[in-house]
Amino acid sequence: MKYTYYIYAVALAFALSVAGCNKTDDTGIGDDMQVIDGIELGLGAVETSSEATTRATVNNVVYAVNTTEDPTRTKNAQNFITDRNEWKLDFHLFNGNVEDKYTPGSFIGQTDSDNDGNWKPSGDFFFPNYFKPWAALWLYYDTKDKEVAKIQSDKTVFLQQDQLYRPKSQLGSIAKKISVELQHQRAMINFKFEGIQRSDIVESSVKVVVNGEIYTPYNVRTDGTLEYLLILPESIKTSDGTGMKVTYSTVNFPSGASIHQSIDYELPVTLNSGNELGSNNCYCFTLSGKELSISPVTIVNWTTGEPVSGEYVAVTAYPTFKGPANRTYYFYYDNKLTVDGTLNGTPELQAINFNNDGECTIKPDGRIITHIFPNNTFRDESPYKLSKEDQIILGNTNKMYIDLTNIIQKINP
Secondary structure (H helix, E strand, O other), X not given: OXXXXXXXXXXXXXXXXXXXXXXOOOOOOOOOOOOOOEEEEEEOOOOOOOOOXXXXXXXXXXXXXXXXXXXXXXXXXXXXXXXXXXXXXXXXXXXXXXXXXXXXXXXXXXXXXXXXXXXXXXXXXXOOOOOOOEEEEEEXXXXXXOOOOOEOOOHHHHHHOOOEEEXXXXXXXXXXXXXXXXXXXXXXXXXXXXXOXXXXXXXXXXXXXXXXXXXXXXXXXXXXXXXXXXXXXXOOEOOOOOOEEEEEEEOOOOOOOOOOOOOEEEEEEOOOOOOEOOOOEEEEEEEEOOOOEEEEEEXXXXXXXXXXXXXXXXXXXXXXXXXXXXXXXXXXXXXXXXXXXXXXXXXXXXXXXXXXXXXEEOOOOOOEEEEEEOOOOOOOOOOOEOOOOOOXXXXXXHHOEEEOHHHHHHHOO
């Protein structure tokens, strides 16, 4: 006997309903054969009637995992899977944990042609009366095997890198409605620029480099804190090749009162274990402009936002300097920054106030530090004028934590 059934892309995950089903594969035409009203697709381990909206919060920093800023989250109270009406759905049904799928009960590449949120396989399908059958599902934009895009700055392109799936596993007995939970097959990188002036950074210059491959992430917010999302293959190892790093450039002001030079920064992001990125995991971290610290890379379940485990990485978005505790010194840069903004005015010095730990993080106003003074007075002679070997070039991987102890000893022997 043939039955037509429909796939409904509803993101509420209800408990599996129970129907009278034969434990064998008898093709009876009585109560043992069920008309399938739909298969409800849920995201992850979502409890009945609840939406996956748990935030990932680390050191009081809230990351965009299942928040309104995360375009991959579920949508509104209806909990529909966001912006996936025209995606393709593969459904493979198996009679037990076997290799060959049951072809009439499976379908590939169906789309929601009328954009009403429901996937409707064309034609009639036999839906066999399996007892607790097995199934594998994928929900994807184009093809499951498509390479991840290098440029994900556009929201639509970013979302298309995601794919939801359920590895082959056992379902409940065939019933009027079956609940099937999906998870994200790929991994997400989520990072923020905290405590940093947004106007200092060229937003389009922010990249993520993984093993030599350059990716452009999606800019989550149009104002306020800079935050980026990036979807990567779950099999990538950050320990291979050149590892993972975030690169960005500061704004260049060629004229006017502020004569800043653009600085290109590279910030390494090293997961301690070096393991492959995991599916359904979001790796969250913050580039901090306060003090160089061990900033957490928190691994959370992409769907629920609940932490999975923690690993750590040392990153900062502004350089941190080491020197005498509770002392103030002054920098001068090679860009000839002056108090009045002219090239012939009084040189402007950058104060560095070392804290109790002898550290100071500053917003850099130039590229190469050529002078260090014990007070706010410019003098172009030794020992205040640094030698070529001692000059400090800002903006590369090796110059984010800079020990000035020996240089300052030359100034104040």
